[in-house]
Amino acid sequence: MKRRLAAGLAVALSAALALSACSASSDSSAEPKTIKVAYQTTATFNQMQNLMAAAKSQYEKAHPGVTIELVPIQGESADYYTKLALMNQSAATAPDVQYEDTFKIQSDAAAGYLLPLDDKLAGWADYSQFAAGAKSAGLGADGKTYGVSLGTDTRALWYNKDLFAKAGITVPWEPKTWADVLKAASTIKAKLPDVIPFNVYSGKAAGEAASLQGFQMLLYGTKDTLYDTSSKKWVTGSQGFKDSLKFVQDVYQGGLGPTPQQALDPNIFTNVTAEWLPKSQLAIALDGSWQSAAWIPTGTNPWPEWSTVLSQAPMPTQLGDAPGVNSMSGGWTLAVGAKTKAPNLAFDFLTTALNQENSKSYDIGNSQIAVRNDVATDPEYTAANPSFGFFSSLVANTHFRAATEDYAQISNAITVAMEAVMTGQQSVDDAAAAYDQAVVGIVGQDGTQSAN
């Protein structure tokens, strides 16, 4: 009995070996005519899918024999970064072209996932159309260019004029300090108890959105900063950090925001964009310039009245200090994978996806601030969306993330601190101290400096 079992096992296992040997040999083919393009889709984000589908059909028509294989990755940002990084770890799965967040470029370039594009960009006439800021957003820590910008964004307060009118708050709303923002939220809470007064993304579930749209929109409006760009050190122990956490605590523990369980739902983005704002269930949202992308006719949740119901106000600085307003900017790029076997084909496809026509329709469709001069000045673009003028005006006072190699981890530590104060698990001081400790753990004592 035992021997028969052993023999059976041996047969089964040698069959498994033979099978795995077969599958390993199928990789080696001649010069590839097929490239893989990886990008993100979510319940409220189909614009990249539209862009890639259009670019694919244009490119395949112009270059017979070439196949563009689209690999949409369904997931909110944190899941998307992880899945993309896992794909990039092996040459067999690594994409040739990928949709890459600007803040991940330095980190992913250091990881060897991205191909430097400088020599190829030199031969692309269109690259002179890109704004200087957009070009620098594609740079790695080594000064080489790894990504070509699709557009940029700014962040501000969206508010519902109808709800404001019902609550008796003067419209247009022009908050001058954080206290003004909280005061308006309190008024809404008192007058309209069924409405969520104010959403600030917070906690680990919202990930980078909590860190950037939420926390850094606050912190960069204080006297302190997250990262000292001249000394290249991360700031610990700053009062601004604590004040920003206090703001988050006031919103959530004070009942001015969504309930913490709503805020910690991984579907918060879809809820805000597709439910709460269109159904007038949320009065104020600290959110991105791209929000209207979902509501325009080509979006995932068309809402024709959005531009009459909603208005925008810049996020004020903490005490109204100059320049009075604060914004944060990010943006996404297309990049070529370092493990690609067809770098020229991949780059050529990238230039098709980012040509004037495609950039314009993407920037309009995704409510992006255009980075190509020939798009920004195109009348079709400027007339396309009534919020473009407002959000473009914020560029003057915007900040960019300290997107060093360590940024992603530090940003995670910020979301941990936010979640600890919003749920009441830690006091502001304890959460700030835990953050300081985490930062030292990530970059070492030498990589930090104490705030003065």
Next chain:
Amino acid sequence: MRTIPLLPATVLLAVFLLGPILSSFYGSFTDSSLSGSAAAGSKFIGFDNYSALFADPDFPTAVILTLLFVIGSAVIGQNVLGLGLALLMRSSGRLVRSVVGTFVVAAWVLPEIVAAFASYAFYRDTGTANSFLALFGIAGPSWLYVFPMLVVILANTWRGTAFSMLVYSAALADVPDEIQEAAEMDGANGWKRLRLVTLPMIRQSIATNAMITTLQTLSVFTLIFVMTGGGPGVQSTTLPLLAYQEAFKFGQLGFGTAIATIMLLVGAIFSIFYIRALRTDLE
């Protein structure tokens, strides 16, 4: 000569079972990561991951929550409830037995993700539990948020009890009726018969079953991840969730594998404890 045919199998077992364990063990001593320069080439950093882990305030919380989860849902929940059901079903009618058996086993048959989603749908704010309470005019609490550990323990007990029940039903069938009758003749009441006759006779099954359910529960990830995501905060972040968060959400593969290694140790400690219990029984 007779062992030669076994060689390929042994090699494959070593490659596919021992290999990952060793590579994970080695990984826990590196700064391997999903992005950044460490992703291009990880380097050996000794015990840095472990010292960082022991300094991390979330770690002791995760260990305590893991023990709470294992003891609450496996050792007490699944085992005690499974044994109780098996005992009750032994003395119940055929119809009751098959109806109860079907219901209990149904939870066990469900794939983990389905069971997890069903539990989520049951306990969420507007879920079955609160809708049911609302019928009686009771406003139920936000279970997943206010009692995260309690609900995942209940869900895992619900899901896993069938296995224990089946093991104990089989074990109880092996206890000869004559011994029970003899004990009854000697004047032992029901509780005494259970404590002095039945339990000692199925002791080996108890130890085996406790070990299996413990090790299974120790590695439960999907159920908790779907129901609470480890939150709110870290209030239901057991070791598997902490390992996932560090490795795949925060990209620290090396740090994540260090947590996995700790889990291996916790499992080993439980196993040694149960194997000891089994051995004394055999002597």
